[in-house]
Amino acid sequence: MSAAPADDPALLVDFYRTMLLVRRFEEKVGQMYGMGLIGGFCHLYIGQEAVVVGMDAAIRADDAVITSYRCHAHALVRGIPPAAIMAELTGRGTGVSKGKGGSMHMFDMERGFYGGHGIVGAQVPLGAGIAFAQKYQKRDNVTLIFFGEGAANQGQVYETFNMASLWKLPAIFVIENNQYAMGTAIRRAKAGTELCHRGEAFGIHGVQVDGMDVVAVHEASRDLVARVRDGEGPMLVEMQTYRYRGHSMSDPVKYRTRDEVQKVRERQDPIEQLRARLVESGTIDDAALKAIDRDVKKTVAEAAEHAQTSPEPDISELMTDVMVDADGGSA
């Protein structure tokens, strides 16, 4: 493993670029949703960028990731081309799931990205199953299982903690605590709000991390990943983060004040924090930052263009992918 991230300017610049890509991408998605180009449920990741960017950089390409329906950022950071994700959002045949999944169901098996799951908490046992397969096949891989603090009240999460610990599965449970389960603030739904302790009864070590600080996220993640990869069994991390937008595009956000959101934006924004740090330390100058901004904007614009001009799935796709043919399954 390379040097600590605080000392690795290239890595920090990369974090900046990736977080910015997620931010601009999601902003574009919000805009396109407003124009009627994207349908159904659509959950944006704006504000939480540091979590997935810092964590994904701590695992290998052959490791696995599974998450909930708020999955655009996880897909982007795993390396799925932005155009394929955007085309999925507009329901086009060139989408990453051929237009059959939409916003909540991005998958890319080649990149170990297992989705994109719409039932709150269901990805947690599935993720443990992926970790089970990694261990069964004696591979030194790990699985990152992302879920929100809302899902942390689902029974199947604790059923999974029990089995994962019992069988020492190489799983990292990531609670993305963005403070609101839809409109329910954490204090209104949780008896005991320190979610990092939720695995302790099962013998699962947990840590709490400032999920708005990408460096802190990454450092904590490297440590957890290394321990899990070494066979110590599953670990849990609570990422304290915040989402700026509503739960989904149809959320009027009546459960908190504008002022609260504004304060977080001003004081804790993950991208602004890193930008200040890079500028203060002289790692990067204004011109280079502007170049990154331009670059990211161009990527997003191209993805949006692709997503609007690509054809819808052929109608013959309606009845495909329901079953695997017998001969296709012998592998």
Next chain:
Amino acid sequence: MVEMTVRQALRDAMAEEMRRDDRVLLIGEEVAEYQGAYKVSQGLLEEFGADRVIDTPITEHGFAGLAIGAAMAGLRPINEFMTFNFAMQAMDQIINSAAKTLYMSGGQVRCPIVLRGPNGAAARVAAQHSQDYASWFAHVPGLKVIAPWSATDAKGLLKAAVRDPNPVIFLENEILYGVSFDVGDEDVVLDIGKAAIERTGRDVTVVGYSITVSRALEAAGILAEEGVEAEVINLRTIRPLDIATIIDSIARTNRLVMVEEGWAFAGIGAEVIAAVCHGGFDHLDAPPARVSAADVPLPYAANLEEAALPRADQVVRAVREVCYV
């Protein structure tokens, strides 16, 4: 010709598939050290070890989800439910994860899993432990649903299910576990989606699956003494349904009686009859009839239980009705 019980056939099928493919594993409650709550996994722990024969905590929602995730990641789990009544705890994972993810992912995420266990009524265990779930699962695109009757069915279809690249619901029957059958070819792997004609006859087609095939055959014996020759079809697979075999039979007999252990409403019989009315309308000389469970939760008292489940004499009555005798 070898005689074996359904229990033994299931066990042998699993053992053979586990020998053939080391991605195959058995996971569920009491499958390992207890040797199976119904002794179906007897000896498997000894042969394959604790890495491949895995006792779980009592946590159906969790372990079914875990097994489904493992299948997505390339393993071929056989997930045993102690009974399918407990699979209701895992219904979300079976329907929303196992059945739908292939489609939602545009064909990327496969889920080659077998979810098996006893289904339907056992004996005197009352309503929560006695239900036929065939129509629940068969409703969903993305799942295959199998309901074996004989030892040949059990062995040949379980092997086929393990080899199938899709999620397969495998509905066994506790009462049939101890029943012995002649098994013609021990190595046979049957085709999923093919019904079997267990008895030929020219006067009426009686269709059943799982234990109701026994009821249909009993009825056919009684009817033969009255000079009515019933053809008995064992569906074997509920989905995909082999409607061609049924219609082919009705083209000769012109009459249909469907026997199922589930409730009639929105049941497998309803589906079979709809398909026959569509594809074989002009063959019908009488409205198709159904024999099914009484429309109540299954009672405990012996006489009430007997009255609630489909019986051979009801099949005989239904046959007489459709034959206008």
Next chain:
Amino acid sequence: MPITVTMPQLSPTMEVGTLARWLVSEGDTVTSGDVLAEIETDKATMEVEAIDDGTVGRILVAEGTENVPVNQAIALILEEGEEALEEEPGSIEAVPLPSGPASGEADSEPEKAVVQDGPGKPASSGRKRAASPLARSMALKAGLSLDDVTGSGPGGRIIKRDIEKALKAGVPATSPAIASAWEEIRVTGMRRVIAERLQEAKQTIPHFYLSLDCDIDRLLEARREINAAGYRVSVNDFIIRALALALRDVPDANVQWGGDVIRRFAHVDLSVAVAVDGGLVTPVIRDAASRSLLDIATAMRDLADRARSGKLMPEEYQGGSFTLSNLGMYGIREFDAVINPPQAGILAVGAGYPRPVARDGALAVATLMSTTLSADHRVVDGATGAALLNAFRNFIESPTSLLL
């Protein structure tokens, strides 16, 4: 106002037509000249074209409906700006003719489209007769009116046995226009195989045919002598032997098309067609060119007997290199046979008939047997086929060569 498309009168005698096929669906845009539908009359299938531009608003007569009267509305076309039509049940009825008998019947019930009473009979008033679907279709096929049948099922439902009883009692068919009754015979496995293989042969093998007559007087004489000596040899046995020797001498005809290669066989394994109950089978005389006439006669008798009693083993009827089909015993003079795939040739042999022939400039009578070779042109050319037939004739016409 929507434009009404009516059943056109496509011939002077046409009164009704069958709406065979719609080529447009509701909502489709059509321009003048587009083909809307295909209509079948008793004489031909004709197309109905759009004569206006617009959108197909409603299809009023379903595909497959028979006996649609001329001038009945079959579809409505909406002109530009017209809204889609509300569903109104009364709209499916005949557009009255300016004059004529149909005008008084515009109140015909919608049920009328259901073919149950046959054409030529007025729609029965009152309730439909209860009948099982099977009984209905049996009655329709037999041209039997349900009005003439008494139902014995629940509530007077007409069921299969009632139709059978009525037919046995000879209730007159009401409509000679409907085809007479038929019975359905289940296709046997053998029949299916014959059907599939011969269809494949005729569709995929480029057949060509060569014919030649053989004088068999000397052969018949030789046979008489042999049989007088206590043996049992048939004309067919001579033919088998002659064909085997001819194929031996013209090996380029003893071949098979293999796509990238041509298989030329080392031995002549001759398939001989034998009629059996319900079809035919082709037992094989293995290495026929090296077997004597008597040997062939014995083997053939055994194979034919067992073929007729269904006791042949698969290896006894599979894998021949060439086929002989002889219908001479049925008096057939000549015929063309279909090649038995994957083989490349079959010889069709007719009966010997005394026929006039010119011999040394004078008219004489000889017993001639016509033979026709069907050959696969992918592997056998005309000259090769001709060489085979000539070799065959030489053997047939000098029968002593067959005894060697």
